[in-house]
Amino acid sequence: MLEAMQRANIYSETLGPEQFGIIQKPLTLPEKIYNQSWLRKIAILVVLAAAWEIYGRWLDNPLLVPPFSEAMRALVEDVSNGTIPSRALSSIQVLLIGFTTGTLLAGLLTVFAISTRIGTDFLETMTAMFNPLPAIALLPLALIWFGLGAGSLVFVLVHSVMWAVALNTLAGFRSVSMTVRMVGRNYNLNGLRFVGKILIPAAFPSILAGLKIGWAFAWRTLIAAELIFGVSSGQGGLGWYIFESKNQLNIPEVFAGLLTIILIGLAVENVVFRFVETRTVQRWGMQS
């Protein structure tokens, strides 16, 4: 039955392009605008700000929720009179010290871990133990050991950065392919030269991911630690600025402080790390 079905060839006439009204037409301006994701996101922010403003005015209790305009006024004022920039700077200084120290220690620990088996065990045990422990929980101990001041902050920051970076770096080193390793050894690379010229670049996507996690941990830990005591050498950071403003019932300033923290966090994650990513792992086609 099936073989009996003979199908004829089918040919059909196609219409010329002049027969059609629209073949390709540019989108209308509103359609183009709506296709931009950043514009849509800004629209969301505008709506949220408006809702905040309306709620603040309706509530009429600046001690609980000051309107958006009040918070912005406080932000602009404290940025222009230099309070917020100097507080942010002192936070960032401590952060950079802690972040750099933590990263360097993580590097040492990882090199130790890949060169000896006991080193691997050590790193694995330590990360398993300390990774679930929020760094901020060590602050009371740090205060006893290092006193009120930058020392304690750096200690908790190092702790928050080190394990995340070490764990990711070790995972990155381990995932470097056998072929690349053999290529490195073929050129007589060993020891630290092998680590520097082969392992670190080959594991860079993982290392970068570790640095991003480490940064996020450190930033959150720092603000939390500053909220608890904050003053280091007479000049507090952003966390302390928030805490101080709350004590003085300057609630718009509290919101201004929160906004600053969000802005700095966004800037580092979307500008600094983004920049490094496009220059390295993206250019190399290694983005995982």
Added chain:
Amino acid sequence: MASGATLASKSALPGAGGIKAVSTGSSGRAAADADPNQPLLDVRGVTIQYKTQRHLVTATYRVGFNVLQGDRFVVLGPSGCGKSTLLKAVGGYLQPTEGEIRLKGELIKKPGPDRIMVFQEFDQLLPWKTVLENVAFPLKTTGTLHAKAAQERAMDYIKMVNLSKFAHSYPHTLSGGMKQRVAIARAMAMEPDILLMDEPFAALDALTRVRMQDELLALWDEIRFTVLFVTHSIPEAIKIGSRILLLSPHPGQVKAEINSVPRGQENSNEAAALGREIHEMLFADQIEEAPNA
């Protein structure tokens, strides 16, 4: 696995093969080599064993052969004959449990830039370096040449594999065939005593593979390097090789060491006959093994 008796009875072969290689090979190339009686690479009675999680595996059993200056020496065998393992031992990545491997009379103990490997995998190029940087990298890190000279030599070899246009591209933008060409350029730029190629064209599509084989032979015509080439493809072995070592599987033992057809006659009747002969040898081995398995 195979009994001790079988192993012992076959162990006579490698020695015989080795002697044959010296006697036939040295006559033709005596002029080029300073000491024609000393082979460039001397593999003698090499047994390689390695441990997996559960087993101690014997990859090769008393394999021996000599590679002379300018040889295109192909190690051919089915999968599981330990040919890649053997190449890694020549590369210095593995130590033989028995026997010895000598390059220019020196015992091979560890990897070194006098034997550059070209792998099958495309990820052998360093993705964070451009083509030029990849080719210049070994020249610089081994201290063979200084930055400027390394760049120049790298550029020469990139030109030789017809990739000048891509010198500043990153590897991930290249096709598989181009990546392998960069790897070959990188290996040859080091001008090693011997090139070690581990099925470098196996992961390429059929058309590209044929072109790469032609290009490799054209490069050999130009530079006359010495290469130890591992493959499981009989036509590739006949085309690439000047001499072919045939390994039997589980564990790898020398089945034969034969001359290939002359250069450029890979489509002749002789080549076809040689292909059939090799095929029969490999095929006979399978029948032999079947009752044991």
